[in-house]
Amino acid sequence: MPELLQAESRASVxxxxxxxxxxAFSRELGLAGAxxxxxxxxxxxxxxxxxxxxxxxxVLRNLAFEAILATGIMLLMIGGTFDLSVGxxxxxxxxxxxxxxxxxxxxxxxxxxxxxxxxxxAGCLNGLxxxxxxxxxxxxxxGTMGIYQGIALLVGGPGIRFGTTFGxxxxxxLQLPVIIMAALALVLHxxxxxxxxxxxxxxxxxxxxxAHLSGINVERLQIIAFTLMGLIAGIAGIVFASRLxxxxxxxxxxxxxxxxxxxxxxGASLTGGRGTIWxxxxxxxxxxxxxxxxxxxxxxxxxxEIIVGAVLVLAVxxxxxxxxxxxx
Amino acid sequence: MSVxxxxxxxxxxxxxxxxxxxxxxxxxxxxxxxxxxxNGAGKSTLMHILAGVHQPDEGRIDWDGKQNVxxxxxxxxxxxxxxxxxxxxxxxxxLSVAENIFAGRQPVKWGRIKRQELYQDxxxxxxxxxxxxxxxxxxHELSAAQQQMVEIAKALSLNAKLIIFDEPxxxxxxTETTALFRVINDLKRRNVGVIYISxxxxxxxxxxxxVTVLKDGVGQGTFEVCEITTDRLITLMVGRVLTFxxxxxxxxxxxxxxxxxxxxxxRSLETDVKTVLRDISFEVRQGEIVALAGLCGAGRTELALSxxxxxxxxxxxxxxxxxxxxxxxxxxxxxxxxxxxxxDxKEAGLFLDMTIAQNTAAGSLKQFGTWWFDDAKGxxxxxxxxxxxxxxxxxxKQVVQSLSGGNQQKVVLARWLLIRPKVLIVxxxxxxIDVGAKAEVHNLIRDLARAGTAIVVISxxxxxxxxxxxxxxxxREGRITGQLSGAGATEEKIMRYASMKVxx
Numbered sequence: 001m002p003e004l005l006q007a008e009s010r011a012s013v014x015x016x017x018x019x020x021x022x023x024a025f026s027r028e029l030g031l032a033g034a035x036x037x038x039x040x041x042x043x044x045x046x047x048x049x050x051x052x053x054x055x056x057x058x059v060l061r062n063l064a065f066e067a068i069l070a071t072g073i074m075l076l077m078i079g080g081t082f083d084l085s086v087g088x089x090x091x092x093x094x095x096x097x098x099x100x101x102x103x104x105x106x107x108x109x110x111x112x113x114x115x116x117x118x119x120x121x122a123g124c125l126n127g128l129x130x131x132x133x134x135x136x137x138x139x140x141x142x143g144t145m146g147i148y149q150g151i152a153l154l155v156g157g158p159g160i161r162f163g164t165t166f167g168x169x170x171x172x173x174l175q176l177p178v179i180i181m182a183a184l185a186l187v188l189h190x191x192x193x194x195x196x197x198x199x200x201x202x203x204x205x206x207x208x209x210x211a212h213l214s215g216i217n218v219e220r221l222q223i224i225a226f227t228l229m230g231l232i233a234g235i236a237g238i239v240f241a242s243r244l245x246x247x248x249x250x251x252x253x254x255x256x257x258x259x260x261x262x263x264x265x266x267g268a269s270l271t272g273g274r275g276t277i278w279x280x281x282x283x284x285x286x287x288x289x290x291x292x293x294x295x296x297x298x299x300x301x302x303x304x305e306i307i308v309g310a311v312l313v314l315a316v317x318x319x320x321x322x323x324x325x326x327x328x
Numbered sequence: 329m330s331v332x333x334x335x336x337x338x339x340x341x342x343x344x345x346x347x348x349x350x351x352x353x354x355x356x357x358x359x360x361x362x363x364x365x366x367n368g369a370g371k372s373t374l375m376h377i378l379a380g381v382h383q384p385d386e387g388r389i390d391w392d393g394k395q396n397v398x399x400x401x402x403x404x405x406x407x408x409x410x411x412x413x414x415x416x417x418x419x420x421x422x423l424s425v426a427e428n429i430f431a432g433r434q435p436v437k438w439g440r441i442k443r444q445e446l447y448q449d450x451x452x453x454x455x456x457x458x459x460x461x462x463x464x465x466x467x468h469e470l471s472a473a474q475q476q477m478v479e480i481a482k483a484l485s486l487n488a489k490l491i492i493f494d495e496p497x498x499x500x501x502x503t504e505t506t507a508l509f510r511v512i513n514d515l516k517r518r519n520v521g522v523i524y525i526s527x528x529x530x531x532x533x534x535x536x537x538x539v540t541v542l543k544d545g546v547g548q549g550t551f552e553v554c555e556i557t558t559d560r561l562i563t564l565m566v567g568r569v570l571t572f573x574x575x576x577x578x579x580x581x582x583x584x585x586x587x588x589x590x591x592x593x594x595r596s597l598e599t600d601v602k603t604v605l606r607d608i609s610f611e612v613r614q615g616e617i618v619a620l621a622g623l624c625g626a627g628r629t630e631l632a633l634s635x636x637x638x639x640x641x642x643x644x645x646x647x648x649x650x651x652x653x654x655x656x657x658x659x660x661x662x663x664x665x666x667x668x669x670x671x672d673x674k675e676a677g678l679f680l681d682m683t684i685a686q687n688t689a690a691g692s693l694k695q696f697g698t699w700w701f702d703d704a705k706g707x708x709x710x711x712x713x714x715x716x717x718x719x720x721x722x723x724x725k726q727v728v729q730s731l732s733g734g735n736q737q738k739v740v741l742a743r744w745l746l747i748r749p750k751v752l753i754v755x756x757x758x759x760x761i762d763v764g765a766k767a768e769v770h771n772l773i774r775d776l777a778r779a780g781t782a783i784v785v786i787s788x789x790x791x792x793x794x795x796x797x798x799x800x801x802x803x804r805e806g807r808i809t810g811q812l813s814g815a816g817a818t819e820e821k822i823m824r825y826a827s828m829k830v831x832x
Contacts, residue, residue, distance in 0.1 A: 196436045203420055203431055210418035213381075214431035215403040273422040 027267030027319065028279040035286055042293050049296050057173065063288040064177035065090075065240045065251075067281055069259040070266075071181075071188050072232035074280035076225050077263050078192065080205035080272025083126055083229050084141040086259060087252030088148035090237035093119045095156030097238050098247035101163035108164040116234045122148055123230015127223035145256070152249040159248045167243030177239045184232065189277040201225065205272025261308065262287055265315055286311075331390075332357045332521040333378075333490055338387035340373055347373040348384070349545040355490065357519040360512060362532040362553070364525075365542035366565055366790070366823075371525050374542070375492050378523075379412045380405030392489060411488035413479050413496055419467055426450035426463035429482045453481040456514070458507045473504045480511060490521040497526060498625050509535050527623045529558050529827050541565055562827075566790060566819040578798045579813070580616040585650065586782030587612040587635075587666075587751040592644025594634055605631055605806045608644070612751065612782040617773065619797035619814075620786045622826050627806040628786045629671060632753045636668040637661045648750055662691075665750035669740055671759065671786075677740045678728055684739055685710035685724040691743045713742040717772060734758075734765025741772055752776060753784040758792060770796050790819045802826050 043051040069086050076082050097115030100106045106114070122144070129140040169176045191198040203211040204218050212218050233252075241247035264270070265286060266279030290311070291304050334354040340347050348370045355361045363371050376382045378389075380399040391397045391408065399405045419428050426446050427434065435445045450463035459477040467475060476496060483491050493512075497505045512535060515522055524536055532539055533553055541548035541564040548564045588611040594604055605627050612618045620628045633639035635646055637655040646653055653664040661668070670677050679687055688710040689696055696702045696709075710724035717738045721731060728739055737757060744752055757773065758766040773796055777783050787793050793800055800817050802810040802825035810825030 194441055195439045196432070196434050196441050197439060199427070199434065199441060200432055202423055202427075206420035206422045207418070210420060211431070213402050213414070213418050214433075215406055216432040273420065 027265075027315070028276060028282055031266060031279070031282045031286055031315075035282065035289060038286075038289055038293065042296070046296050050293070055292070055296075057175075059288050059292050060178045061175050063284050064175070064181045065236055066255055066258050066262065066288075067181045067284040068177075068184060068236040068239070069233060069252075069255055070262045070280040070284050071185050071277055072229040073256075073259045074263045074266070074268055074275050074277055075188060075192065075198075075201065076229055077260075077268035077270070078205050078272060078275045079201035079222060079225050080208060081130060081137045081222060081225070082141075082260060082270075083123075083226060084138065084256050085122070085126060085145035085148055086229060086233040086236075087255035088145045088152065089119055089122045089230055089233035090240070090252035090255065091247075091249055092122070092148045092152040092155075092237070093234040094162070094237035094241035094247035094251060095152045095160055095249050098160040098162045098241060099155050102161055108166075111163070112238055115238055116231060119234020119237070120227050120231040123233065124223060124227040126230065127226030130226065131219045131222040149250070149253070156247055156249045158250075159246050162241040162245050162247045164242050165245045167239050167241070168245075175243065177243055180235065180239055184235070185277055185281055192277055202273055205274070207273070258287070259284075261312055265312055330357050331355075332359075332392060334390040335374075335378075336388050336390075338374065338377065338384045338389075340370075340377065340382060340384050342373075347545050348377075351387075351542065351545070351547045353540055353547070353550075355521045355523060357489070357521050358516050359538065360516060360522045360524055360536045362524045362526065362536035362539040363542065364527075364529070364532065364539060364561060364565060366788075368544075368788075369542040369565070370545040371542055372494065373545075375412060375494060375523070375525065378405065378410055378490075378492060380410075406486055409487065409489035410492070411483035411486045411490070412492040412494065413476075413483050414494060419475060419479060419482075421466075421468040423467060424464050425454070425461060425467055425470070425478055428467050428478055429453055429463075429485050431482070433485070449485070450481070453484050454478075456484060457481050457511050473500045476500060476504075477508075480508070488520065490523065491515060492523040492525070494525045495527065495625075496524075497528065497531060505531070527827055529561055532561075533558075562820055562823050566823055578616070579815075580613040580798060583613045583615055585611045586614045586616075586648065587784075588647040588650075589635060590645045590647070592631070592634060592641060592646075594630070594639065594641045605634060605641070608806075608808055610801055610808060612784055614750075614782055615777050615780050617777050617783045617785060617796050617798050617814075619793040619800045620784060620803060621790065621793045621800055621822050622788075622803035624788060626803040626826065628803050629755055630806075631803070632668055632755055632784070632786060635661070636666060636753065638668075662747075662749075667691075667744045667747060667749035667752045669744060669752070669754040669757065671755040673733075673736055673740050678736060680729040681727060683710075683725050683727055684714060684719065684721060684731075687728050687739050688713055688724070688742045688746060691747045695746070709746065710742075713745065717742055718768065732761070732765070734761035734769065737761060737765070737769055738772065741769070741776075745776065748779075749781060751782045751784070753786070755786045756788065757785060758787075758789065766792065790822055793817075793822065794819065804828060 049055065069090065073082060073086065093115045096118055097111050100111035100114055101108055126141055126144055129135050129144070130137045167176050171179055192201070200211070200216050200221055203214065203216055204221060208218055237252065240251060262283030263275065263280045264283070266275065266281070266283030268275035268279070287308055290307060294304050294307065332355055336352050338348050338351045351370065351374055353374070363374070365371050373382065377384050378399065380402045388396045389399070397408070399408070399410070420431065429450050430446060434441045435449065436442060447463045454461065454463060457477045457480050459474055459481070461470065461474065467478065470478065496508060500508060512522055512524070524532070526532060536553050538550055539553055539556065539561070540550040541561065543565060590609050592608045593606055608631060620631070622628050630639060634641045635655070637657045637660050646655055648664050648666065653660070655661045655664065679690065685707045689706045693701065696706045707724055713719070714721060714724050719731070719735050719738045721735065728736060731739065754773065758769050761769070770792070773783060773785065785793070785796055794814070794817055797814045799814055800812040800822065801808050802812070802822055804826055809828055812821055
C-alpha cells in the first residue's frame, strides 16, 4: 500500500511540478532579466551618456537611501506587515542627530549612537501598537508617520546643518552610503535565508495562526521586526544627512511608498510569506534604472511616475495570472 | 498497557454554552482510542484542551505519570509530548515540506540552519509516513492527502507520546486511508497513544481498540470496540429528547416542481477543496421544505453555492419552474428567482453597522426608487417586517450589530421575504441562536413555504431537520445517499445515511 502512495506522489509531484520548475521562474530572476535587457538596450541606444561609469555611480548613489529602507521593508513584508512611517523616521533621526551635534554639542559618534537608539525606539513603538494593541499596520504607521514627521519639523525647522560628512567618503570609487547599503543587505540576506530566528518571519507571513500553533512567538517577532525597521530607517537618515552635510526635515517624504513599491516588484506580497532581500534590491535598482533612462532620453519627468506605476501593476498582474493558470 | 493520559470530570463553558459537562477519557500507551459524537458534541473542545488551546473550567488531567498537570498553552502541550494533527491543516503553503515539518524547530548551529541535516531528518520522517517526495518541494505543490501526511510527519517530529488525529481521513482516498492506518499501527507498536476522531464509524472498527462516545458535552461511556455495534454507537450519539415542535410533514408530490437540479458535478480547482460534488440530482416542489442533512464536510454548502453560481461547476443543469436557466454568477441566480442565505450571517449575509431598514432593503433596492433611495418607504417596509417577524428592537433604525443572533437571522430572512424568491436556500439558519428564537425562525420558514416558496434548509441540527422538513435528503461525501419523508424520519435513520459507506 505505501508503494501506491509513493507512485502517486511521484506522478503528481515530481514530473508536473518539475516541468514548470525547469526555468525556475521567480520574481527575482524575471526582474534581473528585465534589468539586463534594459541595460543592454540602452547601452546600445545611448552609448555615451548611459554607458558610463560616472552614470552608474550616480545611479547607485541616488538609490542607496531607498535601498536601505527597502531591505527593512522587505523583512516586515515577509512577516506579513509593513510600515508607512519609515520615511518620516529617517527624516526625524537625521534631524535629531544633527540637532544633538549642532545645538547640544555632542561629539559625532555619541550623537549618532543616540540617533540610532531613537530610531529603534520609534520602530519599537510601531511594533507595540501593531502587535500588542493590534491596530492594523496601515492605520498605526499612518498615524505614527504624522507624529514622526511633525517631530522632525519641530526639532529642525526646514533643515539643520549636519556636523559630520562621513557619508561623502569614497572607498574603492564607491560612496559610503552605497557600501553601507550593500553590507546591510548582505547581512540581512544571510539572516533571512540561513538563520532559524529570521526564517520564522516566513512562517508568520505564510500562516500566522499555524505559526502560533507551532510554538512561534508571533507578537514578539513582529515587535522585533518593527524595531529593526526603525533602526534601519535611522541608519538611512543619518547616512543621507552626512552625505549632504544637511539634515533635511522632509527628506524621507514619499520614500516609504517607493520602498514598498520596490519590495513588491521584488517579489513581496501584501499577505506575506514571500520575498527575498536581494529581490528588494533588484526592485529598487529597476526603478532607479527606469528613472535614469527617462532622464537620459529627455522624457518629461511626469512620465517617471506613470511608467513606474504601470510596471508595478503589470508585474503583479502577470504574477497573479501566472499562478492562477498553474492552479487550473 | 500503561495509562498515559487520564482526563477526569472535564467541564468547559463558552459564554452561555456548556461545551463540556463532565467528560472522562483515558488513553493508554500503544492504544488507539476513538472519540465519536455528532457535530458540536464537544470533541474538538476536548482536544483543544489537550492541545493547550483552551483551559478547562473544572476537572483534572493526569499525564504521563504526573498528577494534575496544567497545559497552559500550545507550546507547553507540545513540550510535554502531545501533538495534534489538525482538521484544518495548519501548514505553510509557500514553504518547503522540510520547513513545514520543522516549523521554527530547524536544526541549527550558531543560529544557522543546518540544511543537510534538515533535509535528512525530513526525508526520514517522510519515509515513516510513506510519502516519497523531495523535502525541498514547496508545500503547495502537494495534493491535499500528501499535505495531510506532511502534517502527520510534523507530529512525529515532535517525538510525541500522544498524537491526536482530528478527522484525518476526510480528504483521503481509500488507498491513502490504508497508508494512514499503517502509520497509526506503527505508532501503536512504538507505544505511542493515539486519539482518533472520525465520523466514519466503519473506520473506528478497523483501527481503534476502544471508543468513547460524547453527546452534548457529556461522556456516554467508553467501550471495547469488539464489544459494541454500529447501531449501539449511533443510538448513544443521537438518542435525545426532541426539543422542537414538529410540524406535520406535508406530502407535496402533487404540486409543481419549483427547483430541479440534474446531474450536478464539480471539479475542485484548488487541491485543498475537500469535497467534490458527484452527480447530484433532486427536485423541490412549490411550497415544499426539503432539508439537506449530513455531517460537516459532506458537501451541502458547496452544493448550495454551486446552484447559486458562487462556485464553479463542471456539469449539471438547473431548472426553475420547469425552465432551464444558465447560472454563472449569483446575479444570474437572483434574476432567476433563487435566493441563498449563507451560513455565516455576519460574514456574508449582513451589513453589521447598517440599520435594520437598510439591511432589509439591501436585496431589493429597486423597489424603493429608481435613482434615489426612498427612505420613508424603506423605513415603513422595514417597520412592517420588524413587527411581523417580532424582531426585538426599538426601531427599524437600530443598527444590526446590536441585535442578538436570532434577531439578526430574522433581519436576513426579512430581506428575502421582500424579494419573494421562487426558491430559497438557507444554510444553517439557526446556528448559534437560542431555542426560543430557533422556533420562531422555523415558523418563519414554514410561513414562507405556505406562501409558495420552495425551500431548501441545510442543517446539521437533526432535531431541526425533523422539525421543519417535508422531505429529507442526506448527503455524504458529495453525494446524496438517502431520501426520507419527513413523517417517517428519525435521527437514527438520518445518521445511518450520513455515516454510511459510499460504494466506490
